[in-house]
Amino acid sequence: MAGFKLSAGVGLLGLAASALAAPAPVYSEPTTTFSVPKVTAPVEPVTNVTSHGPYTGPPPTTTGALSTTVLAPSIPALPPGPDAFKYPSDGQLHAPQPAPYTPAGGVGTNGSAPVYKMLSDFDYQSIALALYQEWIELDLFHWGLDRFSVEDFEKAGLTAEDRHLIEYMANQEVGHATLLSNMLGPSAPNQCNYNYPAMNVHEYIDFCQKVTRYGEAGVYGFLNHLNAHDVGQMLLQSITTEARQQMIFRQFEGLFPTPEWFQVGIPQSWAWTLLAPYISSCPANNTRLVWQNYPALHILNQPNPFRINGSNVWNETTDGGYANTAAYRDIEENDDCTKTNATGVSCAPAISRNRSMPLSYPGRQVFLEWDEPGKPIGPNNSYVTDTQAGAPKFAAWVSQLNVTYSPLEDIKGNSAYTVQPDVSTFDGNPAINGTIFLVLTDEDLYVTPFNLTQLNPHVYAVGMYQSG
Ligand SMILES: *[C@@H]1O[C@H](CO)[C@@H](O)[C@H](O)[C@H]1NC(C)=O
Ligand SMILES: *[C@@H]1O[C@H](CO)[C@@H](O)[C@H](O)[C@H]1NC(C)=O
Ligand SMILES: *[C@@H]1O[C@H](CO)[C@@H](O)[C@H](O)[C@H]1NC(C)=O
Numbered sequence: 001m002a003g004f005k006l007s008a009g010v011g012l013l014g015l016a017a018s019a020l021a022a023p024a025p026v027y028s029e030p031t032t033t034f035s036v037p038k039v040t041a042p043v044e045p046v047t048n049v050t051s052h053g054p055y056t057g058p059p060p061t062t063t064g065a066l067s068t069t070v071l072a073p074s075i076p077a078l079p080p081g082p083d084a085f086k087y088p089s090d091g092q093l094h095a096p097q098p099a100p101y102t103p104a105g106g107v108g109t110n111g112s113a114p115v116y117k118m119l120s121d122f123d124y125q126s127i128a129l130a131l132y133q134e135w136i137e138l139d140l141f142h143w144g145l146d147r148f149s150v151e152d153f154e155k156a157g158l159t160a161e162d163r164h165l166i167e168y169m170a171n172q173e174v175g176h177a178t179l180l181s182n183m184l185g186p187s188a189p190n191q192c193n194y195n196y197p198a199m200n201v202h203e204y205i206d207f208c209q210k211v212t213r214y215g216e217a218g219v220y221g222f223l224n225h226l227n228a229h230d231v232g233q234m235l236l237q238s239i240t241t242e243a244r245q246q247m248i249f250r251q252f253e254g255l256f257p258t259p260e261w262f263q264v265g266i267p268q269s270w271a272w273t274l275l276a277p278y279i280s281s282c283p284a285n286n287t288r289l290v291w292q293n294y295p296a297l298h299i300l301n302q303p304n305p306f307r308i309n310g311s312n313v314w315n316e317t318t319d320g321g322y323a324n325t326a327a328y329r330d331i332e333e334n335d336d337c338t339k340t341n342a343t344g345v346s347c348a349p350a351i352s353r354n355r356s357m358p359l360s361y362p363g364r365q366v367f368l369e370w371d372e373p374g375k376p377i378g379p380n381n382s383y384v385t386d387t388q389a390g391a392p393k394f395a396a397w398v399s400q401l402n403v404t405y406s407p408l409e410d411i412k413g414n415s416a417y418t419v420q421p422d423v424s425t426f427d428g429n430p431a432i433n434g435t436i437f438l439v440l441t442d443e444d445l446y447v448t449p450f451n452l453t454q455l456n457p458h459v460y461a462v463g464m465y466q467s468g
């Protein structure tokens, strides 16, 4: 049979419609509120975590990441796949259409019903990681509302409406945790107990801004590698909400909301590295993860968004390493940008802020220190930091679409400095701006957004850098 003719189909439909006598349209004043059935779905039961602080229990009985037979130390780099250049990207159609207005190809387009279930260990471990992330955010957002008084928030320029937004974001996390738990099934990891650095409201907002950044970036890193594209669709529709949360926390911090043209993605092991230090303990049977915990990278002159001249800073973080959260406690009134409304200077909460003195800039000398592997970390101290890399030689600036290396200089033991490179994704868009990732590597391996994980065997330490 010849191909189904699109024009014929359209003609038939048109004929059928116009053959009916057109009834008068229903226009009237909407005076009635109709009673409609309520349609909803139950959420995962959540209890507010009441205990916070470091883990003090007995040594764990199980240690290290989940593992099975390991076939090779790394995945060899290969040339592009056989079909990579096959499709002529010329704007023409190259195959019969499966249906009207429907081009051939795509994944999950053949009519099979989506089932939203994991299809591989990769899928399970990635979604379980995302669930650990949703759980910490749920707790973190509640914790701040509980921990700080109304007066504390008001002093930091955050109103009752702003606090309502934080509460609302916590509720969004309940939805995300429910969705991911449902897709994982009964073995889905449960909520844990957490240990946050000592914080005031400003530091809390900076911490939230950084936690949501690695949460968001952690998902972008694996989303398009999932076997289960139907699961990926659900996750995508949650992570775009998370991305908005990240931007809102930047606005609460008086930072430019989105200084990037592209949001960065990172490998799962980097996200787990940044998340695990803030989990103190998990329930006894909680599902464990396969991902690596890297040693911490400490940024000794991490730019401080609460300073008028944010790059003029030394050793001013609350957690020393990993997220490298900004400390607010030691800033003198004259240097404090939260206390002014002056354009170009102020970092009081706002929809957008211009900062006339950049937090960081190409050519800035950045002083670094890093930990050795072998440190117990994460839930019940039951994971152990590890690296397969040789001695660190480069800092990799991972932002937007780019991984840019700068050599480590003056390496003394576990410290060195490096100089911020001058790189743009595209003309007019400095790549290094916003909340980015800085990792130490033993090699300046060329990687791009879809194969960034290939860098993992060369990574020595992981941290976040506040470049704008
Ligand atoms: C958890 O804490 C938040 C904020 O303090 C509160 O609004 C909420 O009702 C609490 N939830 C439960 C289940 O206790
Ligand atoms: C349709 O695609 C799915 C994968 O998305 C595959 O499992 C299934 O076998 C395909 N069905 C047919 C009829 O080709
Ligand atoms: C752990 O135990 C709780 C309570 O018995 C159960 O609800 C949950 O499904 C278990 N989790 C896993 C990962 O087995």
Ligand SMILES: *[C@@H]1O[C@H](CO)[C@@H](O)[C@H](O)[C@H]1NC(C)=O
Pocket (backbone or CB within 6 Å): 057, 060, 061, 062, 281, 282, 283, 284, 285, 379, 380
């Ligand atoms: C981790 O610590 C918590 C709190 O002390 C405890 O309830 C749990 O059983 C511990 N988990 C493991 C795997 O030992």
Ligand SMILES: *[C@@H]1O[C@H](CO)[C@@H](O)[C@H](O)[C@H]1NC(C)=O
Pocket (backbone or CB within 6 Å): 309, 311, 312, 313, 357
């Ligand atoms: C800001 O601090 C940097 C040091 O990090 C210094 O070089 C610069 O001159 C300062 N800018 C102003 C305007 O004070």
Ligand SMILES: *[C@@H]1O[C@H](CO)[C@@H](O)[C@H](O)[C@H]1NC(C)=O
Pocket (backbone or CB within 6 Å): 300, 315
């Ligand atoms: C940074 O400050 C902490 C305490 O606030 C101190 O223990 C540490 O030695 C300092 N590090 C450097 C490199 O100055």
Ligand SMILES: *[C@@H]1O[C@H](CO)[C@@H](O)[C@H](O)[C@H]1NC(C)=O
Pocket (backbone or CB within 6 Å): 338, 339, 340, 341, 348
């Ligand atoms: C900034 O201006 C707003 C509106 O005039 C005012 O409510 C607020 O207190 C000012 N903030 C500071 C830090 O001066």
Ligand SMILES: *[C@@H]1O[C@H](CO)[C@@H](O)[C@H](O)[C@H]1NC(C)=O
Pocket (backbone or CB within 6 Å): 343, 344, 354
């Ligand atoms: C904000 O910064 C941009 C770019 O640096 C500049 O063009 C603009 O004039 C600034 N606006 C204000 C109000 O400072």
Ligand SMILES: *[C@@H]1O[C@H](CO)[C@@H](O)[C@H](O)[C@H]1NC(C)=O
Pocket (backbone or CB within 6 Å): 256, 259, 354, 355, 358, 360, 361, 362, 430, 432, 433, 434, 468
């Ligand atoms: C970062 O982005 C902000 C907002 O667009 C801009 O004002 C600033 O100049 C940028 N910083 C650098 C170092 O390019």
Ligand SMILES: *[C@@H]1O[C@H](CO)[C@@H](O)[C@H](O)[C@H]1NC(C)=O
Pocket (backbone or CB within 6 Å): 401, 402, 403, 404, 423, 424, 425, 426
């Ligand atoms: C940054 O990424 C863009 C997009 O992939 C690429 O065109 C550009 O060459 C990269 N720049 C550098 C310096 O690697």
Ligand SMILES: *[C@@H]1O[C@H](CO)[C@@H](O)[C@H](O)[C@H]1NC(C)=O
Pocket (backbone or CB within 6 Å): 077, 078, 445, 446, 447, 448, 451, 454, 455
């Ligand atoms: C990553 O992908 C790029 C192409 O986008 C390729 O040139 C590079 O060799 C790959 N790197 C590794 C380590 O596989």
